[in-house]
Amino acid sequence: MEGLSRRAATALAFAGLAASRPASAQEAWPSRPVRLVIPFTPAGTTDLVGRLAAERLSARLGQQVVVENRPGAGGNVGAESVARAEADGHTLLLTTIGTGAINFAVYGDKMPYKPSDLAAVGLLVKVPNVLMVANGLPARTVGELVALSKSRPGGLNYGSAGIGSSPHVCTELFNIMTGARMTHVPYRGSAPMLTELMAERLEVGMDNIPSSLAFIKEGKLRAVATTGAKRSPVLPEVPTLDEAGVKGFEATAWFGVLAPDGTPRAVMERLGREVDAVAREPAFRARIEPLGGDLPGLKPDGGTSPETFEAFLAAERRKWLEVAQRSGAKVE
Incomplete structure (x- = not known):
């Protein structure tokens, strides 16, 4: 009986130790x-x-x-x-x-x-992002867009989903690498920017492909180039910026x-x-x-x-x- 009591006491001691541990240490995650x-x-x-x-x-x-x-x-x-x-x-x-x-x-x-x-x-x-222009803008290629931005007093305006968004800094990198003269117009998300671009109250836009794809496919916006290392399978006819002459450009x-x-x-x-x-x-x-x-x-x-x-x-x-x-x- 004495041996049994010692075993019981030992078991109780281990149970007490386990109970004192944090729950996270006892449970399998998650x-x-x-x-x-x-x-x-x-x-x-x-x-x-x-x-x-x-x-x-x-x-x-x-x-x-x-x-x-x-x-x-x-x-x-x-x-x-x-x-x-x-x-x-x-x-x-x-x-x-x-x-x-x-x-x-x-x-x-x-x-x-x-x-x-x-x-x-x-x-x-x-x-990848996609660089787009309003349908009424007389620029169908990257080269034409850059040239147009340099020829117009004050350059062109471009829109993005907001300050610090991927499209914002992506377009700033484009400006740095090409010398394009485009001024940022930030919006509260992609939707209002795309609305203004389709209404031609904005000249240029940069956006993630998913939120712009349907409008491009419907002909409501003109895609000029994409920003990935290779062409997008959903926009195979649109060149990358690298292919369009902005060598080494890649930003997604x-x-x-x-x-x-x-x-x-x-x-x-x-x-x-x-x-x-x-x-x-x-x-x-x-x-x-x-x-x-x-x-x-x-x-x-x-x-x-x-x-x-x-x-x-x-x-x-x-x-x-x-x-x-x-x-x-x-x-x-």
């Missing part, structure tokens, strides 16, 4: 629904990519991935909320080129979080997943594998590719990983910081 913060309003390319990713990740993780739209300050409101969240793998950020790179260049010391506050998980998709919008810094290594490794798998999934690609989206292409086999995404983020931050400094693009 132990509850995962929150994916999309730092922009519903609708639009960012929301589409985020919701598709949440759907596919839910199936792979065995827990629902719940989307939460938290817009504001060019995506900084939502991104900061994830940077300050508990680092347990249950809160993630659907990052964009803005929240992951451009904002650090154009917001400067107004940024509410640092790059090191968020850890790279993986890149989901790249989406992109979307990926970040987690709060300090998220456990095992969780990050699992997340990285699952995001890589989603980016390759036929079900995901079947929804993205018809809109002009492309695979990440960070690894030799075309996929993504936390390490390759971190290197990609660092390169993008350097690139857009230089563009912002040379163009003067900043949020006042």
Whole structure:
């Protein structure tokens, strides 16, 4: 009986130790629904990519991935909320080129979080931009557009989805590389900019392909060039800027997943594998590719990983910081 009592006491002691540990150390991840913060309003390319990713990740993780739209300050409101969240793998950020790179260049010391506050998980998709002109503008090629901008007093006006957006800094890079004289007119999103461009109250526009594709296909806008390294399969007749004579030009919008810094290594490794798998999934690609989206292409086999995404983020931050400094693009 005495031996049995000792065994019982030992068992009780171990049970007490287990009970004193934090719940997160005892439970397999994910132990509850995962929150994916999309730092922009519903609708639009960012929301589409985020919701598709949440759907596919839910199936792979065995827990629902719940989307939460938290817009504001060019995506900084939502991104900061994830940077300050508990680092347990249950809160993630659907990052964009803005929240992951451009904002650090154009917001400067107004940024509410640092790059090191968020850890790279993986890149989901790249989406080229498209340079467009109003149908009434007498320019059908990149060369004609640049020449027209230089010949007109005051140059031309171009629109984007807002200050610090991918189309904004992408067009500023175009101005730097070509000497084009075009002044930025920021809008609150792509929709109002496209409306003004189709009404010919705006001369030039730059936008993500998905939100402009239907208008281009319907002949309501004229596409001059795309910004990726190769022609877009959904606009095969439109040359890249590199092909159109702006040699070496490559700039795309992109979307990926970040987690709060300090998220456990095992969780990050699992997340990285699952995001890589989603980016390759036929079900995901079947929804993205018809809109002009492309695979990440960070690894030799075309996929993504936390390490390759971190290197990609660092390169993008350097690139857009230089563009912002040379163009003067900043949020006042």
